[in-house]
Amino acid sequence: MSELAFNKQHITYADGQSAMYHHIQIPAKQLKFEDLHPQNSYVRQQDIARMHYSRAKVRGEEKPHILTWTAMQTDRRANQLFPNLNYTTDDGEHLISANSFITYVIRKLLSEGWLQLNEYISDTYEWQTTVPAQHKQWQARANAITKWLEASIQLDLYPNIEKGTYQPRMFKGFNVLKNFVRIGRCDFVRDFVKSLERSVVFNTSHFLHEHEDLISYHSGYGDAIGLMIGENTILRPPIYNRGAILFDGNQWSIKTMSMADITIVIPDDIYLTNDNSGTYQFHINPPNTQPITLYTRAGYIHNSGHPLDRTPLEINRMEFVIVNRQVVSWKQGGGLRIPQNGFILSLAKDAVPTEALDNLRQDAWVEFQLTSIEKIKYGIQTGPIVLKRGQSIIEQSFIEEDFWASRIIDGKRVIGISPVNMNRTADTERKARTALGIKADGNLILLVIDGCETDYQTGYDSAGATLEELVNALKKHGAVDAINLSGAGSSQLFVHGGLTNRPSERRGQPHIVYERMLPSIGVVN
Numbered sequence: 348m349s350e351l352a353f354n355k356q357h358i359t360y361a362d363g364q365s366a367m368y369h370h371i372q373i374p375a376k377q378l379k380f381e382d383l384h385p386q387n388s389y390v391r392q393q394d395i396a397r398m399h400y401s402r403a404k405v406r407g408e409e410k411p412h413i414l415t416w417t418a419m420q421t422d423r424r425a426n427q428l429f430p431n432l433n434y435t436t437d438d439g440e441h442l443i444s445a446n447s448f449i450t451y452v453i454r455k456l457l458s459e460g461w462l463q464l465n466e467y468i469s470d471t472y473e474w475q476t477t478v479p480a481q482h483k484q485w486q487a488r489a490n491a492i493t494k495w496l497e498a499s500i501q502l503d504l505y506p507n508i509e510k511g512t513y514q515p516r517m518f519k520g521f522n523v524l525k526n527f528v529r530i531g532r533c534d535f536v537r538d539f540v541k542s543l544e545r546s547v548v549f550n551t552s553h554f555l556h557e558h559e560d561l562i563s564y565h566s567g568y569g570d571a572i573g574l575m576i577g578e579n580t581i582l583r584p585p586i587y588n589r590g591a592i593l594f595d596g597n598q599w600s601i602k603t604m605s606m607a608d609i610t611i612v613i614p615d616d617i618y619l620t621n622d623n624s625g626t627y628q629f630h631i632n633p634p635n636t637q638p639i640t641l642y643t644r645a646g647y648i649h650n651s652g653h654p655l656d657r658t659p660l661e662i663n664r665m666e667f668v669i670v671n672r673q674v675v676s677w678k679q680g681g682g683l684r685i686p687q688n689g690f691i692l693s694l695a696k697d698a699v700p701t702e703a704l705d706n707l708r709q710d711a712w713v714e715f716q717l718t719s720i721e722k723i724k725y726g727i728q729t730g731p732i733v734l735k736r737g738q739s740i741i742e743q744s745f746i747e748e749d750f751w752a753s754r755i756i757d758g759k760r761v762i763g764i765s766p767v768n769m770n771r772t773a774d775t776e777r778k779a780r781t782a783l784g785i786k787a788d789g790n791l792i793l794l795v796i797d798g799c800e801t802d803y804q805t806g807y808d809s810a811g812a813t814l815e816e817l818v819n820a821l822k823k824h825g826a827v828d829a830i831n832l833s834g835a836g837s838s839q840l841f842v843h844g845g846l847t848n849r850p851s852e853r854r855g856q857p858h859i860v861y862e863r864m865l866p867s868i869g870v871v872n
Contacts, residue, residue: 350374351546351871353842358820364777364810366796369840369848370824371547373791373871375599380551380577380727382867385534388417388501391864395530395568396505398861401854403526413505414518416453416496417530418446418567422673424711429491433484436564440668440683443711444675447564450529452492453502454564457527460519461489464504474502475515525558531567533864540841547871548841549793550781551727553766553833554866555688559753560765563686565668565675570688571866572765573728574604581715583671584609586690587645587749587764590730590830592783593723599785601732601828603748606631606641606690612714613692614706617699620718627699629692636661638698642691644764645749654751654764658683658691666693667707674711687765727867734784734829739818745771766833776801777811779838779851783869784826792824793869795840795848803853811851836863 352372359365385391396413403411425434425448434442442448456462461478474497476489496502504516521527533554540548552571555561561568574585576593585591588605611619611629619627619639630637632646636659646655658666660681668676670689685691694704707713717723731744752770753763763770779798786792798811812820814831821829836852839862852861 351377353547353847355847360810360816366777366798366812367809367849368812368820369795369797370820371793371840371842371871372824373547373793375594375789375791377546377871378594378791379725379870379872380575380867381870382532382571382575382577382582383534383536383539383865385420385532386538389503391530391534392417392503393505394535394864395528396503398854399526399528400505401856403522405855406525408522411526412516412521413526413528414453414457414502414521415505415528415530416449416502418450418532420532422446422675428495429488432488432491438682439680440676440678441708442564442676443708444565444670444673446529446567447675449492449496450567451564452488454523454527455485456489457518457521457523460517460521461485462493462518464516466514472507473497524562528558529561529567531555531570531866533569533866535862535864536839536841536868537846537862539868540844544844545841545870545872546843547793547869549795549832549869550834550837550839550865551832551869552729552867553769554837555765557765557767559762559767560687562762563684563689565670565686566688569864569866570670572688573730574726575728575867576723576726579722579724581609581717584611584690584715585728586643586688589728589748589750590732590744591726591728592785592830593720593726595721596724598789599791601735601785601830603730603732604726604728605749606643608717608719610716610718611692612716613699613703614710614713615700615703617703618716619692622718636664636693636695638695640693642685642693643749644685644687645751646685648749648751648764653756653761655685656762657681657685658693663696664693665696665704666691669713672713672715674707674713677708687767727869729830729832732828732830733782733814733818734821734826737822737827739815741814741818742771775813775815777813777816778835779809779811780814780817780834781832781838781840782817782821782829783832784821784824784829786825787827792821792826792829793840794820794824795838796820797849798835798838798851800836800851800853803855803857805857807858808851809849832869833865836861837865839863839865 797809
C-alpha cells in the first residue's frame with residue numbers, strides 16, 4: 348500500500364440517530380507524530396479567553412472576566428528572569444521554573460485582590476499592584492512580574508474594561524481557579540496546515556483542558572499528557588499507565604506504557620530504573636516509601652479508589668517536580684502537590700550522591716530512555732486501547748489503564764486524573780471520536796466520527812459514536828488492534844489542506860462550530 352484512501356460515510360443507527368464517519372487508509376511508513384509550535388500569542392489568548400468566558404456564562408456568571416497569561420515556550424529559570432527575589436511558596440516549595448513562579452505570583456495577587464487594571468485618557472492601559480506595605484516580599488515579586496508581563500504583553504483581560512470610563516478594574520473576589528488561565532503549548536491545527544503542506548493532519552494526545560486540570564502552578568491549558576516520541580527522542584514520559592501506539596521504523600504496535608518502561612537519567616549520568624538491573628532502582632507509587640520513589644496522581648486509585656493529590660510528609664526526603672523533561676521545583680519534607688502533567692521524584696537521604704541532588708536543583712533537566720522495549724522512532728500515548736487481536740477490550744482497558752474522572756465522594760468534589768471528564772459511564776454515550784487502528788497487513792486505518800456537545804445538538808449535527816460503535820467501525824475497516832485518541836471537541840481532520848470533518852465544540856452556541864487548539868498532531872506526508 349503506497350497511497351492514501353479517504354472516504355466518508357453517513358451511518359444511521361438502530362435508534363434513528365445518525366453520524367458522519369471519515370476513514371482513511373494510511374501506509375505504515377507515512378505517519379509520524381509532531382508537537383505544534385505556537386505562533387501568535389495574542390490570537391491564542393483571545394480564543395482561550397472566549398472559551399472560558401462562555402464556560403463561565405454557562406455556569407451562571409452574569410458578567411465574567413477572564414484573565415490569561417501566555418507561558419513562555421522555552422522556559423527559563425525564575426532566578427535568571429527575576430533576580431534577587433524569594434522563589435519559595437507559602438508551603439515551602441522552591442520554584443525553579445519562571446513560568447511556574449509567574450503563575451504562583453499572579454494567583455496570589457488575584458486571590459488577595461492586589462491587582463488592578465487602569466485606563467488613561469490616552470487610551471493606554473496599565474497593570475498596577477496594591478500590595479500592602481507590610482508585605483515587602485510580595486511587593487517585590489508583584490512589581491517585578493507585572494513589569495515583565497506588561498513589557499512582553501503576556502497578560503490579557505477579556506472582556507477589557509469599557510473604554511472611556513477611566514475607572515480601574517479591581518480584582519476582588521475573583522474566581523482564580525476557574526477564570527484565570529495560564530496558556531501552555533497549543534495552537535490551531537489550521538495554522539500548521541496553512542504553513543506546511545501535508546496530506547493528512549489529525550488530533551492525537553490528551554491534554555489539559557478543564558480548570559481541574561490546572562490545579563498546579565506547573566500546568567497550562569493545552570499542555571499535552573502522555574508519552575511522546577519523535578525521531579527516536581522521548582519528549583514526554585508516560586506518566587500514567589495508558590495505551591500507546593508505537594513505530595519502530597518497520598512496524599506499528601499498540602501496548603500500555605508507564606514509567607516502569609522508562610529509564611530516568613539525572614545529572615552526573617545517574618540512571619534510575621524500575622528494575623534491579625542498575626544501582627539506582629525506583630518504585631512507582633509504592634504503599635510504603637522507598638529510597639527512590641516516583642509519585643503520580645494515579646497513585647492509589649487501583650486500591651484506595653482515590654487519586655493522589657500530594658506526596659506523603661517525610662522530613663528527610665528531597666522531592667522534585669518534573670514536567671516533560673524539566674525540573675520545575677523542589678521541596679524538602681514531602682507534602683508536594685502532584686501536577687496532572689508531571690510526576691514527583693522523591694529521594695531519601697543518601698539515595699543518590701549529594702552532587703546529583705545539587706545539580707538537579709541547578710541544571711533543572713533530565714532525560715528519558717526506553718528500558719523494556721526496543722528503540723521506537725515515533726510514538727504517542729493516549730488511550731484507552733479499544734481493540735486487541737480483533738476483540739474489543741474496552742472494559743478491560745478501563746480497569747487496567749489509569750483513567751479516573753472527577754466525582755463527588757461523601758459530599759466532596761474529588762479532582763480526578765486528566766482528562767478529568769473521561770470515565771466509563773461517559774464513554775457509553777455518543778460523542779465525537781478519533782481512533783487509529785493497525786490492519787493485518789501492517790498499514791493503518793484512521794477513523795474520525797463527527798459529534799456535537801449534547802446540549803447544543805441540532806438537526807444538522809452528527810450524533811457521534813460510543814466506544815463500542817467506534818470499535819465496530821474499526822473492525823469493519825480491517826483493524827486488528829486499535830487505540831482511542833483524544834476526542835470530543837478535539838477531533839479534527841484536515842485532508843490536503845482542508846478541514847474535512849465538522850468539529851463538535853460549540854461553546855454554548857448551537858449552529859456555531861469552533862476549532863479547538865491542540866498540542867500535538869498526527870501527520871501523513
